[in-house]
Amino acid sequence: MVVVRGVSPRLAGEALGSNMSIQMGLHEAPLNRSVRIARIVDPQTRMQLLRLGITEGSEVICEQRLPFGPVVLRHRHNRLALGRRIARDIHVAVA
Amino acid sequence: MTRTSHSEPDRRSAVAGRRIVLVGNPNAGKSVVFGAMSGMYVDVSNYPGTTIEISQAPYGQDRLQDSPGVYGLGSFNDEERVARDVILQADILVNVVDAVHLERDLFLTLQLLELAKPMVVALNMMDEAASRGLKIDPARLEQQLGVPVIPTVAVRREGIDALEAALDRARPGQGDPHWRVVLDELADAVGGRGEALLLLEGDRDVAARHPDLPVEAMREEIYQTRRRRADAVVESCVGPFTYRQQVRDRVSRLMLHPVSGALILLAVLWGMFEVVGVLVAGDLVGVTEGMLMQERYEPAVQGAVGRVVAPARYTVQPRAPLAERLDELADSSDAAVARAAEEVRQAWDERLADQPWREGGAWREDVRALEQVLSPDAQQALRRVNAWDALVDPSGYYRTLRFPNDTLAGKAATVLAGEYGVLTHTVRYLVGLLLPLVLAFYLLLALLEDCGYLPRLATLTDRALNTIGLNGRAIIPIILGFGCVTMATITTRLLGTEREKSIAASILNFVIPCSAQLGVIVGILALAVAAAGGQAGPILLYVAVILTILVLLGTLLDRLLPGRSSHLFIELPPLRLPRLGNVTKKTFVRSFAFMKEAAPWFVVGSLAVGLMQVTGLLTAARDALAPLTERWLLLTREAADVFIMGLVRRDFGAAGLTRLANEGTLTPYQMTVSLIVVTLFVPCIASLLILVKERGVRQAAAIWVGTWLTAFAVGGLVAQALRMAGML
Numbered sequence: 001m002v003v004v005r006g007v008s009p010r011l012a013g014e015a016l017g018s019n020m021s022i023q024m025g026l027h028e029a030p031l032n033r034s035v036r037i038a039r040i041v042d043p044q045t046r047m048q049l050l051r052l053g054i055t056e057g058s059e060v061i062c063e064q065r066l067p068f069g070p071v072v073l074r075h076r077h078n079r080l081a082l083g084r085r086i087a088r089d090i091h092v093a094v095a
Numbered sequence: 096m097t098r099t100s101h102s103e104p105d106r107r108s109a110v111a112g113r114r115i116v117l118v119g120n121p122n123a124g125k126s127v128v129f130g131a132m133s134g135m136y137v138d139v140s141n142y143p144g145t146t147i148e149i150s151q152a153p154y155g156q157d158r159l160q161d162s163p164g165v166y167g168l169g170s171f172n173d174e175e176r177v178a179r180d181v182i183l184q185a186d187i188l189v190n191v192v193d194a195v196h197l198e199r200d201l202f203l204t205l206q207l208l209e210l211a212k213p214m215v216v217a218l219n220m221m222d223e224a225a226s227r228g229l230k231i232d233p234a235r236l237e238q239q240l241g242v243p244v245i246p247t248v249a250v251r252r253e254g255i256d257a258l259e260a261a262l263d264r265a266r267p268g269q270g271d272p273h274w275r276v277v278l279d280e281l282a283d284a285v286g287g288r289g290e291a292l293l294l295l296e297g298d299r300d301v302a303a304r305h306p307d308l309p310v311e312a313m314r315e316e317i318y319q320t321r322r323r324r325a326d327a328v329v330e331s332c333v334g335p336f337t338y339r340q341q342v343r344d345r346v347s348r349l350m351l352h353p354v355s356g357a358l359i360l361l362a363v364l365w366g367m368f369e370v371v372g373v374l375v376a377g378d379l380v381g382v383t384e385g386m387l388m389q390e391r392y393e394p395a396v397q398g399a400v401g402r403v404v405a406p407a408r409y410t411v412q413p414r415a416p417l418a419e420r421l422d423e424l425a426d427s428s429d430a431a432v433a434r435a436a437e438e439v440r441q442a443w444d445e446r447l448a449d450q451p452w453r454e455g456g457a458w459r460e461d462v463r464a465l466e467q468v469l470s471p472d473a474q475q476a477l478r479r480v481n482a483w484d485a486l487v488d489p490s491g492y493y494r495t496l497r498f499p500n501d502t503l504a505g506k507a508a509t510v511l512a513g514e515y516g517v518l519t520h521t522v523r524y525l526v527g528l529l530l531p532l533v534l535a536f537y538l539l540l541a542l543l544e545d546c547g548y549l550p551r552l553a554t555l556t557d558r559a560l561n562t563i564g565l566n567g568r569a570i571i572p573i574i575l576g577f578g579c580v581t582m583a584t585i586t587t588r589l590l591g592t593e594r595e596k597s598i599a600a601s602i603l604n605f606v607i608p609c610s611a612q613l614g615v616i617v618g619i620l621a622l623a624v625a626a627a628g629g630q631a632g633p634i635l636l637y638v639a640v641i642l643t644i645l646v647l648l649g650t651l652l653d654r655l656l657p658g659r660s661s662h663l664f665i666e667l668p669p670l671r672l673p674r675l676g677n678v679t680k681k682t683f684v685r686s687f688a689f690m691k692e693a694a695p696w697f698v699v700g701s702l703a704v705g706l707m708q709v710t711g712l713l714t715a716a717r718d719a720l721a722p723l724t725e726r727w728l729l730l731t732r733e734a735a736d737v738f739i740m741g742l743v744r745r746d747f748g749a750a751g752l753t754r755l756a757n758e759g760t761l762t763p764y765q766m767t768v769s770l771i772v773v774t775l776f777v778p779c780i781a782s783l784l785i786l787v788k789e790r791g792v793r794q795a796a797a798i799w800v801g802t803w804l805t806a807f808a809v810g811g812l813v814a815q816a817l818r819m820a821g822m823l
Contacts, residue, residue, distance in 0.1 A: 043315075048664060050318050051166040053198035053325070064351050069558035070567070070663050072351060076336055077227065077669075078196050079347070081554040083566060083662035 022094065027071050027087040029062040034095040036060075041089040049090075052078060059095055113157040115262065118182055118207065119191035120200050121164030122668040124219040126150075126677065127249040128191050129161045132259065139684050147177045148688070160185070167203055170299050172591075179298070182207070183289045187265045188214040189258070194224040194231055194246075195669075197333055201325040205271065208240065209278060211288045213265035216244045217258050222251070223669070227341070230334030239328050241269035250674065273320055284308065343670040350551045360555065363548070371535045371578070371610065393512075393519045397496060400512040401452050405504035407512075409496045411447040411458050415757060417491040420482060432480055435473035439486065442468050447492075459489035500709065510705035521701040525694055529579065532610055533686045536578030540571070541681040545673035550665045557663045563649020564598045564656070566591070566663040572599050576607035581693050581782045583607070584789055591661030598652045598660075600790050604778040604798050605805060606645045612773065615753055619766055622756050627763035632822075636767050640813060641774060644805065693781055700780030704742075713739065727811040729823055731760050734769055738806075741776050764817050772810035777802045 029035045037058050040046040046055075054060060054075050063079070064072040071087040073080050082090075119125045133152035142149050150161040162181045163174035170176050182188065190207055192200040207214060218233055237244040243261040247254030270278070274295075281291035285305055293301040297312030349355040401407040413421065425436040442465055450461070466474075466487050477483040485491055498513050499505035512519045543549045553567030560569050569590060576583035580603050587599045608616055616637075623633035653660075707713040720735040728734070737751035752773060756766055777799055778786065786795040817823040 045664070047314070047318060048166075048171075050322050051199075051202045052666070053196075053202065053322070055319070055322055064348060066351065066353060066554070066558060070554050072554065072667065074338075076196075076198060077338070078199055079667040079669075081351075081550065081557075081567075081663060081665050081667055083557055083561075083664065085662045086664060 023091045024093075025088040026062060026073065026082070026090040026092050027065065027084055029071075029092050030094065031062055031065065034059050034061055035092040036095045037090060038093045039091040041091070042086070045086055045089065052080065060092070062092075113186040114160060114184060115154060115157055115187045115189060116160045116162055116182055116185035117189045117191060118162050118178065118203070119164060120166055120193060120196075120203060122666070123164065123191045123193040123200060124249045125161060125164060125191045127674075128189070128217055128219065128247070128255070128258070129159065130676070130680070131249055131252050131255045133159050139688070142177045142181070147173055148684070149177070149181065165203065166199075167206055168293065168298075169296060176300065179293065182210070183287070185212060187262060188212050189217060189262070190214060191217045191219050191249075194218050194220050195227060195229060197231065198325060198329045201328055202321060204240065205321050205325055205328075206292070208242070208268040209270045209274065209288065209292045211267045211270065214242045214268055215258065215261045215265045216240065216242055217249070217254070218244055218246045219249050221246045221254075222248045227339050228337060232332050235332045236328070239269075239332065242266060271320060271324055274317065341669075347547075347551065347667065347670055350548065351554055353555075356551075356555045360552065363543070363552075367539050370539060371532075393523065396518050397512045397516075398452065400508050400516075400518070401498075404511065405498050405502060405508040407452045407496050407498050407508065408449050409452060409458065409494050410449055411443075411461065411492050411494050413443070413492055415754075417485060420485065424477075424480065424482060427480070429476070429480075431472065431476040435469070435476040438469055438473045439465075439477075449497075456489075458492075458494050462489040462492055463487055506709040509709050510702065513705065513708070517698060517701050517705060521698055524701075525690070525697055528611070529694075529697070530686070530690060532578055533582060533689055534682060536575055536582065537685045537689075538678070538682045540575065541678040541685075542673050544681070545671075545678050547668045547670040550667050553663065553665055554667070563602070563646065564653030564660050565595050565649070566661060567665065568663070569595065569599050572603060573607065576603045576609065577613060578610050580604060580607060580609045580778060581696075581785050582689055584782060584785050585689065585692065587789065592658060594656050594658045595660050597656060597790060597794060598649060600786060600794070601652055601798055601801075602645060602649055604782060604786060605648055605775060605802055606641060608774050616770055616774065619752055619756050619770060623763040623766040626766070633763050633767040636764070636813070637770055640771050640809065644775065644809060648805075693785060696781040696784040699784065703780060723807065727807065727814070728768060728772065729814040729818060730765055730769055731755070733760070737769065737773065738776060741773055742780065762823065764823050765814075768810050768814045768817070768823075771813060772806045775802060775806035775809060777806075 023038050026035075037054065037056050037060060039056060040049060049055070052075070058075060061074045062071060063074050068084065070081045070083050073082065073087075117125050117129050129150060129152075133150075133154065137150050137152045139148050139150050141147065147163055149163075152159045160181060162178045165175045165178045168175060168179040168182065170179070188207055188210075190204050192204060204216060216236070218231065218236070221231075224231060231246075233244045233246050243264050243266075245254055245258045245261050247258055249255065277295065278288055278291050281294065282288045285291055285294060285308065290301055290304070294305060294308070295313050296317055297314040302312075350359050397407055412418075421436055421439060424432055425440070427433050427436070446461055446465070446468060447458075450458070469477075474483060477486060496513065498508035500509065509516065511517055540549075543552070549571065553570050555567075556570045557567035560566055569587075571589065572583040572586040574583075575586050583603050584600050587596045587603070590596045590599055620634050620637060624631060627633060704713070707716070716739050717735050720738060721732050724730050724735040724738070725732055733755055734752075737755065740751050752766070752769055755761055755769075761769065777783070783795060783799060786798060790798075814823065
């Protein structure tokens with residue numbers, strides 16, 4: 001598994017073709033595509049997300065991303081807005 | 096709110112005096128269920144030692160209690176702590192669960208099961224689940240959880256009767272077998288399963304209660320197993336998940352997109368402005384009639400005070416237009432007219448000035464009576480220049496009241512019922528101005544909250560607020576700040592860290608103009624623009640300076656204050672139409688809570704100024720400030736009045752400015768400088784006192800001193816710069 005920071009969504013999309021699973025921060029995840037949570041770095045965030053039903057392994061969809069701003073993610077029917085700092089420390093892989 | 100009919104009172108009185116607590120995630124519909132179950136006698140009060148409000152109501156022989164919406168029990172924030180404490184003391188739990196978000200809500204449910212308290216689950220929002228194609232099996236869920244599960248649609252009161260009937264079947268349910276042994280053992284040691292669970296989860300407050308028990312916190316493990324169990328339950332009780340996008344999801348998207356979001360925000364702001372404008376201005380007019388009705392209340396009070404304490408005297412004066420007109424006439428080249436003007440002046444002095452008190456509108460008769468008093472020659476002359484009708488029309492005059500300032504009784508009377516009298520002026524202000532304003536803003540807030548726009552607004556503005564050390568949540572106090580800064584300062588409680596509360600409170604009290612000022616500011620800027628020949632310069636300058644100070648202050652505080660601010664982590668509930676009942680209830684509850692909390696301080700402030708007035712302190716302060724105003728701010732001497740009055744009430748300061756502006760003694764840019772100073776100047780006394788209460792004396796004092804310095808420094812710099820540029 002390769003952990004790459006600052007991967008552009010297009011590159012991530014291209015990598016889909018290969019067997020590599022590229023990880024990126026949630027704030028860089030491709031929009032409207034199912035991604036799997038690989039790692040949640042901050043324990044506090046991990047706890048808060050867990051209560052809401054999101055853990056490492058959950059599939060979420062990054063619906064919107066505000067310029068330099070929060071990320072809107074959807075898990076099943078639940079929508080959350082996470083500040084960019086928090087989103088940066090959630091590592092996801094394109095499912 | 097009508098009471099549901101209960102046919103068998105005995106059924107519930109079997110176990111008398113039970114505490115039935117509603118618990119659930121935010122937005123699960125808890126308050127709606129509470130409303131459906133409770134009657135009219137809802138008591139809303141602060142949980143002791145906190146600022147969190149708890150609703151309670153009698154329920155037959157028992158007591159129904161609502162708890163703050165939480166995602167879990169613990170000590171993440173005040174809501175969780177209060178919920179935890181309320182729940183631990185409950186006899187029966189009613190867990191309201193959102194059927195659409197079962198995987199989320201069940202986390203709390205499973206945690207509650209560990210408490211081994213009799214419980215019932217209300218599976219709410221079944222209608223929304225159906226519309227999203229979710230198939231849930233309540234019977235299966237009941238079997239897995241071990242407690243009665245009642246499907247409900249609380250907003251339509253469906254299932255509420257079944258829910259109430261189920262209360263007697265409430266039972267402890269099935270906790271996680273994984274933890275049962277550990278919990279049972281620990282429960283014996285600490286006196287209760289609830290304590291045991293929280294101790295194991297690492298709750299700091301509970302751990303502090305048992306310092307002798309070094310229990311290793313196993314929160315992570317417990318949470319993970321709970322999560323897995325919740326997922327398993329959802330897997331077995333809910334049909335296959337397919338995401339169905341609804342129209343509201345598209346609208347939600349639009350709200351969050353920077354461009355369309357900004358447009359929507361502008362529309363919302365415009366709507367707010369209209370509503371508040373109508374409500375407050377309309378109410379203002381209504382209350383001016385009410386004030387005219389207060390012109391029955393006030394005179395009555397003043398009369399009473401006059402009878403009991405010290406007799407009042409009043410002076411009837413011409414309003415500005417009429418006074419100016421007379422000045423013109425006095426300088427007229429037509430001798431007859433000039434003579435007539437002199438006669439009028441004399442008549443005013445003799446018949447309208449310093450008159451002994453009379454009830455109600457009697458003074459208007461005095462004005463009309465001028466007709467008889469003035470000579471026929473004068474009348475002829477004045478009719479010739481078309482000034483007669485205006486002269487004898489009472490609406491061109493206003494009356495000011497004065498209690499004698501030389502006796503102690505007179506001073507007491509002034510403090511009570513004089514210009515800034517506690518009984519007259521303050522009451523009028525609180526009821527006529529503040530209350531409609533607070534109602535309007537809380538109404539707007541409740542509407543935005545109920546339809547789900549508020550969290551989206553917080554998301555949209557998060558980035559901008561990050562620059563000043565805050566996150567999107569702070570938009571709420573900022574919006575309220577444009578209503579009443581005192582109200583907004585109280586709302587800073589909902590921010591994540593002390594640091595953010597300080598930054599927000601500072602910004603509110605330094606920069607944000609409350610609506611009392613805002614109307615006047617807009618009016619004077621319009622005047623300034625007109626006086627500047629239509630140039631937008633004054634507006635641009637004002638906005639630029641204020642915004643700059645806002646950003647500078649925020650950035651400075653962000654750098655200087657220790658610690659780190661919290662980041663946005665907010666749920667975006669599905670958009671929906673606001674429910675009228677919920678909105679009005681929230682509005683009234685919050686408005687009255689605010690009035691209860693803040694009104695005394697407005698009274699104190701008014702009292703303080705009244706005392707300052709009668710002791711001559713007010714005049715002394717004006718004189719002391721005058722040189723600064725004249726030489727540094729390059730304004731007129733009278734402008735000092737404005738700033739002093741701003742100490743009491745922000746709108747005084749601004750209104751005083753209107754008077755000056757109307758008199759034409761200030762140039763457009765002088766007006767702008769005064770507006771800048773007025774905006775940046777100290778918070779009003781009520782705001783200051785609430786600031787002391789919320790943030791402590793040191794912060795409040797720092798802010799107070801800071802605003803003095805900032806207001807005069809910035810105002811002066813701008814004034815001097817303008818003078819050098821030859822624009823003043």
